[in-house]
Amino acid sequence: MSEQPNQNHQQADPTVVLDRVSLLRDNQPVLHDFTVRLTEHRIGLVGNNGSGKSSLVRLLNGLLQPATGSVRVGDQDPSDGPESMASQVGFIFQNPDHQLIFPTVQEELTFGLKNLGLSRSEAESRAQACLREHEREDWADRPVHSLSEGQKQLVCILAVLVMQPQLIVLDEPFSALDLPTRWHLLDWMHSLPQQLLMISHDLDTLTDFDRILWLEDGRLRGDGHPNDILPAYREACRGQEGRL
Amino acid sequence: MISLYVQRQTWLHRMPAGAKLIGLAAVSVALYPVTTAWWLLPVLIAVAGAYASLGPGGLARLWIVKPLVPMFVLIVGLQWWTQSLNAALVLLQRMLIVIWLANLVTLTTRMEAMMEAVMPLLTPLKWFRVDPARVAFAVALLVRFVPVLMAVMLNLLEAWKARGGGRQVWRLAIPMMINAIRMSDHVSEALAARGGVHSR
Numbered sequence: 001m002s003e004q005p006n007q008n009h010q011q012a013d014p015t016v017v018l019d020r021v022s023l024l025r026d027n028q029p030v031l032h033d034f035t036v037r038l039t040e041h042r043i044g045l046v047g048n049n050g051s052g053k054s055s056l057v058r059l060l061n062g063l064l065q066p067a068t069g070s071v072r073v074g075d076q077d078p079s080d081g082p083e084s085m086a087s088q089v090g091f092i093f094q095n096p097d098h099q100l101i102f103p104t105v106q107e108e109l110t111f112g113l114k115n116l117g118l119s120r121s122e123a124e125s126r127a128q129a130c131l132r133e134h135e136r137e138d139w140a141d142r143p144v145h146s147l148s149e150g151q152k153q154l155v156c157i158l159a160v161l162v163m164q165p166q167l168i169v170l171d172e173p174f175s176a177l178d179l180p181t182r183w184h185l186l187d188w189m190h191s192l193p194q195q196l197l198m199i200s201h202d203l204d205t206l207t208d209f210d211r212i213l214w215l216e217d218g219r220l221r222g223d224g225h226p227n228d229i230l231p232a233y234r235e236a237c238r239g240q241e242g243r244l
Numbered sequence: 245m246i247s248l249y250v251q252r253q254t255w256l257h258r259m260p261a262g263a264k265l266i267g268l269a270a271v272s273v274a275l276y277p278v279t280t281a282w283w284l285l286p287v288l289i290a291v292a293g294a295y296a297s298l299g300p301g302g303l304a305r306l307w308i309v310k311p312l313v314p315m316f317v318l319i320v321g322l323q324w325w326t327q328s329l330n331a332a333l334v335l336l337q338r339m340l341i342v343i344w345l346a347n348l349v350t351l352t353t354r355m356e357a358m359m360e361a362v363m364p365l366l367t368p369l370k371w372f373r374v375d376p377a378r379v380a381f382a383v384a385l386l387v388r389f390v391p392v393l394m395a396v397m398l399n400l401l402e403a404w405k406a407r408g409g410g411r412q413v414w415r416l417a418i419p420m421m422i423n424a425i426r427m428s429d430h431v432s433e434a435l436a437a438r439g440g441v442h443s444r
Binding site for chain 2: 058061063081082083086087089090091093095097098099100101102103104107110111112115116141145159160163
């Protein structure tokens with residue numbers, strides 16, 4: 001599995017490569033000698049709390065640095081730091097309230113663009129174009145607090161999309177959302193051209209994905225099609241219940 | 245404060261942030277020489293009129309001062325007792341006018357515009373090698389997170405009451421602080437993930 005061309009058919013997704021990565025957090029090992037190569041368009045990440053999912057995805061945009069081994073996203077090395085990765089890897093967190101920084105939707109969208117070096121007027125016109133494209137033109141001046149949880153999460157995603165990243169990483173984006181909102185957002189996300197890597201505890205949201213990684217204690221326990229991995233993971237969780 | 249911004253575009257929204265801030269400062273200063281309670285009443289009515297011009301629900305926003313009422317009662321009582329009723333009423337009206345006007349500016353100004361307007365005042369910070377843009381950003385963040393932290397506080401309070409917590413609510417101070425610090429970790433991560441805050 002060394003140098004082979006990107007086999008993705010839909011578009012040129014960046015190839016994500018982790019090569020013999022180990023990671024420490026607070027001097028505790030989180031990932032052990034972890035090697036994986038991701039070229040699929042829709043990738044799901046499952047595993048129990050503490051299995052290393054969140055740490056793994058934080059390696060991809062430089063929020064965490066590996067102790068040993070190397071990480072590559074497309075032709076970039078995330079160890080250059082999150083600032084230089086922001087245009088390449090979009091990151092959606094669990095709680096929109098941690099991510100939404102500005103009072104209005106438009107300010108939220110222009111923030112990242114200005115970080116990319118765009119002037120204010122360029123940033124504003126691109127933000128408006130993005131809202132128009134996703135049929136949310138009237139949201140520009142809306143106060144963020146007036147939005148529902150689902151709408152807030154949508155703004156988070158738009159704020160990342162407007163920067164035109166190639167890969168979007170989502171760390172349990174649905175945990176605060178009700179079922180209809182979950183499905184609605186998921187449908188919409190499937191329509192996006194970007195490569196998606198999503199952590200989810202709601203296994204139903206991952207059934208249409210191309211590949212599922214199952215993490216356990218910082219190692220890959222399963223890797224394959226959702227039809228194979230999700231039932232196996234579900235089964236393993238059944239075996240563990242009642243051991244709090 | 246973020247919860248205050250009015251979405252509907254009004255004449256006040258279209259006014260430049262700098263002009264609004266200067267106007268606010270000018271009115272605050274101009275109120276000082278006025279020592280007759282009656283003369284302040286028209287100003288108070290004009291301010292209420294400005295709220296009404298925001299459209300439906302505009303006047304209701306005057307209730308922003310509700311939590312301050314006990315303090316007003318205390319101050320007015322004290323002034324009346326030590327000075328005179330006139331002095332007490334002058335002070336009360338002055339406070340109401342300034343608070344309401346300041347709130348009116350917040351209601352109708354985008355954070356971005358506000359930051360830009362305040363920026364020239366921060367330029368002297370450059371002499372101390374502090375980047376004004378960063379300071380302005382920190383202020384914006386503070387304002388943005390006031391309602392979020394209030395929500396956290398309410399959650400803690402609910403958890404406290406749900407388990408029969410007594411009146412020593414001050415004990416929530418430490419968990420509140422821990423929560424705020426943990427939240428700041430999340431926020432800084434989210435900021436970095438979107439390219440961080442650049443110096444100019």
